[in-house]
Each structure stands twice: as structure tokens, then as C-alpha cells.
Amino acid sequence: MPRVKVSLSLDPLLIRDVDAYVEMHEDSDRSKVVDEALQLWSAAQQRSAMELQFADEGEADPAELDDWRKVRRGSARRRLGRI
Numbered sequence: 001m002p003r004v005k006v007s008l009s010l011d012p013l014l015i016r017d018v019d020a021y022v023e024m025h026e027d028s029d030r031s032k033v034v035d036e037a038l039q040l041w042s043a044a045q046q047r048s049a050m051e052l053q054f055a056d057e058g059e060a061d062p063a064e065l066d067d068w069r070k071v072r073r074g075s076a077r078r079r080l081g082r083i
Helices: 012-024 030-055 062-082
Strands: none
Touching: 012 062
């Protein structure tokens, strides 16, 4: 995927740490470090969203739960060879 060039204002202490890391790792640069940090941040955001979504299963629609029970039972019957 083509990369997008952006301009950011960051805490000088963070840049110092990034530059120190880049200095010690020849295969790295600021862009790669920021890219990896944003990937980790994005994954954490997705994980938090999923945890929130599934945290309160008590609010599930009873009719939907009943429908899923029927689907599970039907699947079990088919797999076990029962009608």
C-alpha cells in the first residue's frame, strides 16, 4: 500500500527516545517506529472496542438468544445424524 506523508508535532522526549532507538537499529527509521507504534495503538483500540461490545451480555435480546439456541441445536442434530 502506498504510504502517506504526514507532519506531526510530538513531545521532544519521545523524539529523543525514537532517535536513540533508530541510532541503535540500522534497519529502522523514525517512520518505521511511528508506524509500529500506531499499529500497536490501533490494535489496542480494536481490542478495547471488542471488550466493551461483549462486556455486558445481559442486555442481549432474548429473542436473538433463542434463535441462536435453535441454530446450535439444529447444527448439533445434523452433526450427530439425528432429525
